[in-house]
Amino acid sequence: MHLRLQERTKEHVLTFWNKTKDKEIRGLFPFTVESLEKALILFEESMEADALSYGKVIYFEDKYIGDIWCYGIDESDEKMAMLSIVIFEKQFWGKGIGTEAVKIFITEMFRRFNIERIGAFTYRHNHGSIGMLNNAGFQKRDTFVEDEIESMYFEISYKNLL
Numbered sequence: 001m002h003l004r005l006q007e008r009t010k011e012h013v014l015t016f017w018n019k020t021k022d023k024e025i026r027g028l029f030p031f032t033v034e035s036l037e038k039a040l041i042l043f044e045e046s047m048e049a050d051a052l053s054y055g056k057v058i059y060f061e062d063k064y065i066g067d068i069w070c071y072g073i074d075e076s077d078e079k080m081a082m083l084s085i086v087i088f089e090k091q092f093w094g095k096g097i098g099t100e101a102v103k104i105f106i107t108e109m110f111r112r113f114n115i116e117r118i119g120a121f122t123y124r125h126n127h128g129s130i131g132m133l134n135n136a137g138f139q140k141r142d143t144f145v146e147d148e149i150e151s152m153y154f155e156i157s158y159k160n161l162l
Helices: 010-019 023-028 036-046 097-112 127-135
Strands: 003-007 054-060 063-074 080-087 117-123 139-146 149-157
Touching: 003 097, 010 036, 010 063, 054 080, 054 097, 063 097, 080 097, 097 117, 097 127, 117 127, 127 149
Parallel strands: 080 117
Antiparallel strands: 003 054, 054 063, 063 080, 117 149, 139 149
16 A cells, blocks of 8 residues: 655645535535635644644545644643544545554654544544544544534544554
C-alpha cells in the first residue's frame, strides 16, 4: 500500500473545501466550518506553536485523497485529543486506506503530544467510519443523539497501543 501523510498547505485547504461540498460526503460527516475564509483562518491557527489542532493530508498512490487531524488537543488536564478523518475521493473508500492512515497518525499524535487518549465521533449510519475505527483499535464508548442524528463515540488509549 503506497500511503503517506504530508504537511497541509493552503492549497490542500482549498481542494478539501471544494471536494467536501459533495452531498454524500456531507451526509456522512459533521462539518462545522461554513466558509472557506473560516477554513483558511483555522488552517493558519493550526500552524501556530500553541495550536490546539494538528493535521496532515493523506496521499495514496501520489494522489491527494483526504485529510486527517486532531482537534481540542489538551496536554494538561484531560490529556486527550479528538480525531477526524475525511477521505473525499470515493473510489478509495472501503480499501483499508483510512484504517492505515489512522494507525500512522495516532502513533504520531501519541509521540508528538503529551496525551493519553484519542476520541472520535461518527454518525451511527456511517458504517465505513465505524469499521475503520474498530480496525484501528478504537473501542465504542457511547451512543447518543445530537442534532437529531444518532451518533457514536469511540476512544483509544496510549496503553492499548503498547
